Amino acid sequence: MARPPGHGPEYGVKRQEIIDQAAELFAKKGFAATSVAELSVVVGLAKGALYYYIGSKENLLVEIQDRVLGPLLVVAHKIAQLDEDAVFRLRLLSEALLTIILRRLHHVWVYEHDYRQLSGSNRSRLISQRREFESIVETLLRAAIQAGAFRSIDTRLAMLQFLNLHNHTYQWAHPDGAWDASYLSREYCSTFISGLRTRNYDVEALETRVVTFRAQHIEWTSEALLFTDHRVNS
Amino acid sequence: MARPPGHGPEYGVKRQEIIDQAAELFAKKGFAATSVAELSVVVGLAKGALYYYIGSKENLLVEIQDRVLGPLLVVAHKIAQLDEDAVFRLRLLSEALLTIILRRLHHVWVYEHDYRQLSGSNRSRLISQRREFESIVETLLRAAIQAGAFRSIDTRLAMLQFLNLHNHTYQWAHPDGAWDASYLSREYCSTFISGLRTRNYDVEALETRVVTFRAQHIEWTSEALLFTDHRVNS
Amino acid sequence: MARPPGHGPEYGVKRQEIIDQAAELFAKKGFAATSVAELSVVVGLAKGALYYYIGSKENLLVEIQDRVLGPLLVVAHKIAQLDEDAVFRLRLLSEALLTIILRRLHHVWVYEHDYRQLSGSNRSRLISQRREFESIVETLLRAAIQAGAFRSIDTRLAMLQFLNLHNHTYQWAHPDGAWDASYLSREYCSTFISGLRTRNYDVEALETRVVTFRAQHIEWTSEALLFTDHRVNS
Amino acid sequence: MARPPGHGPEYGVKRQEIIDQAAELFAKKGFAATSVAELSVVVGLAKGALYYYIGSKENLLVEIQDRVLGPLLVVAHKIAQLDEDAVFRLRLLSEALLTIILRRLHHVWVYEHDYRQLSGSNRSRLISQRREFESIVETLLRAAIQAGAFRSIDTRLAMLQFLNLHNHTYQWAHPDGAWDASYLSREYCSTFISGLRTRNYDVEALETRVVTFRAQHIEWTSEALLFTDHRVNS
DNA sequence: TATGAATGAGTCTTCATTCAT
DNA sequence: AATGAATGAAGACTCATTCAT
8 A cells, every 4th residue: 555655745634535535435336336437526636646646446445444443443442441340331332333333424334335345455454353343342241241240141142233233323324313322322222231231230320320431531432532543643 | 027028937947046146146246346247157158148037237136135025025014913912023023034134145135235226216116115114113113112011212213223133134144053043033132122121021921922822833934934935926 | 041941831921021020120220220139029929930031130131122122123124115205204213213212111211221231242232233223214314315305414413313302202201191102203303304304395295194194004003013013023 | 519527639639530430430331330349440549548539429420410410500591691582592502511411421421321320319409400401491492482483382392302302412422523512513403493493583694693602702612611610619 | 746548358238140949 | 930048249338547748
């Protein structure tokens, strides 16, 4: 992915814009069904100039995936390392995940649909990053069981249910619909956690703790976590 | 859906085979990224002969969708009209849905990924059939609430959770994995129904009733419901 | 163009029907733009059976041309050999030509448009037949000049004007329009002959002679001349 | 008629060259029977580059028609509005028409043969332009009758005779044959006008007036009228 | 930085024709 | 006498990519 060695300061900015416009197009028509020519029209640049920024069409796909998985893994690790109980961390993770899905709806759509079009190393890197996220979730679930909060269940299947419930949201969500990430997370977790918890675990208290936590750690807003720092080094 | 006016008895059979092989290819590579030439190699027919059976590439997509939605809607309506309580019917519907997903994994993959590539009337017909299924689910949820079995929740969001949980399964399921539709349905419903039920509703009893019901109505196995009759006239 | 050696008595009839239907199709859409499949639908025969009758697509074109040039040359020779003055024979020839154009409008359309699509010997035979007709016209014109009926003009150009005037009629004529061949011939010749005649030639008398001639020789109606005998040996 | 939004100054030139080469090919083989691949060989450009200029095959047909009808209608309107008697204007129109036919022989061939292959709006626009020309001719004929120069005839049929006589010329004319537009027009009009005139109208004087008119209005040469201005903005 | 022009492989689809039955 | 099935070449057109300027 080596970029032409020297380029001005605006290069990175314009590049991001192009990637985001590509994400929108790909989300609407599909990666394979969208032509570079269409993209060049939307971007307002001749095809030649476009290639100066994008390198190749597949490269665009890689960048789009990165804009989903990059922030997601960063925040997932941060949350996983918090000194809080597992169910609470799961609740935070849920909200972070939904935040990305809603805020980067187009990117997520592409991420879910077209990762199979990647080839070779791009593909394997992607798959291992997906596994990384899955294992974070599964670890939290295992911790919740060990802590006696969840029934003793198949953690892999529980993790898959968690992902099903959250990831499929991109199919019907609207970025500025009535339901925001915080609301959806509350509802999803209400279902999911109530469904798996033992009698010991107090679901009612969970949401109160989330509110409190957020008040005390403003920098821990999903929004902040996901998009502040990360936008720089992408 | 036969196209050319006259053709021999084997025409329909071969046609189905081609559609199923197309589903597998499309699932693996994506509809737009799969060429008719590739399909013709897999099928073992020259391109010309292939078109004799398929009419057009888009038409293949339509047929694949139909092989998912056709049986699904048939069985969904049958279940919805059963004289049983809503939660029980929801449990049966869950299993029917998962049965289709597992048994027609490739078709479902294509169904979930590439319906946007349909154009015009094909697309609108598909969308209205999807809505039809959604409304069956939502109606059952509403009935469950009215019967006092479920908490008073936003039925649309609950329906979407139900779909998320089930539909996304195609992403990771293997047709002959360890988990069959019956097991997955039990687990999903255990989560989903426990998550939404009131204290009145007895989840424990549900699975027992499913076993009993199945024993008394062999013709009500998901498998039977979905594929026996329908395979003939498709 | 050898036909399968033995075939029943209906063969020729059906063959003619197919050729005529082909002429209509080709006239409407153009020879190259009409597919054998379309023809087979119109004819109501599977493509295989069609080929039993037609041999090849190009062969159809040959037959269509023949159904124009065949009768035309037969009648042109008959008329040319009449023991009448040249202008009168020209008038009869005009009507015969227009009769074919109106009665075989589709065939003529194809004849005028698609003869260039013929290859090799088919093409050269056609061209020589066209020349044959042209030379008949030119001979009559030369005779008219020698008889003092026409001014001394370039006979080749006069012949071309005659053909222009008549042949182009296929472009706008309707087979059952208000103007029949007899009327059109009268009008065309009124223009053409008045334009070329010397003061000696009495145009007024010409039409009267045509009426008389026709009354005395019923078998000399253009219709009769062109289509009675010829239909048999085609 | 430039298609892609931005292109260099040579674009239009090359485009015209391609259109003219296409006209020649289409005239020889027929529009439907000529492949874009053949054209690309003649033009010396890969198919992809060819499409950069032509947009589509049908579009070529449109442009070819325009190169006939465009100049023709321009000059026809100019002539029709001259302050001269109707027969004289008809004579000028005849020469203008023949000039186009001889100078754009290939385009005219295509124009006469393949307009039916146009679809939708292209087709209806073409047909209405053809009607426009026809109505100019018919109007002149009507004026000639009212002025007492022509006998009282069916003007529609007379117009069709005029068109037959002129238009069919493309079938046998050679661009650098012995007969130029001026000569052909004189001959055609000698036939046509002599054929339709009353005793009042002095045909002999007509050609003298044409010579005088041309001397006084050099810019009124058919050549000049048709191709000087128009070639620029086409 | 940006562009217009060019390419050649590849897209879906249609075609005239053949042939076993 | 007729058919359904098959073919392979060719059809129009699009694509991702390159490169001189």
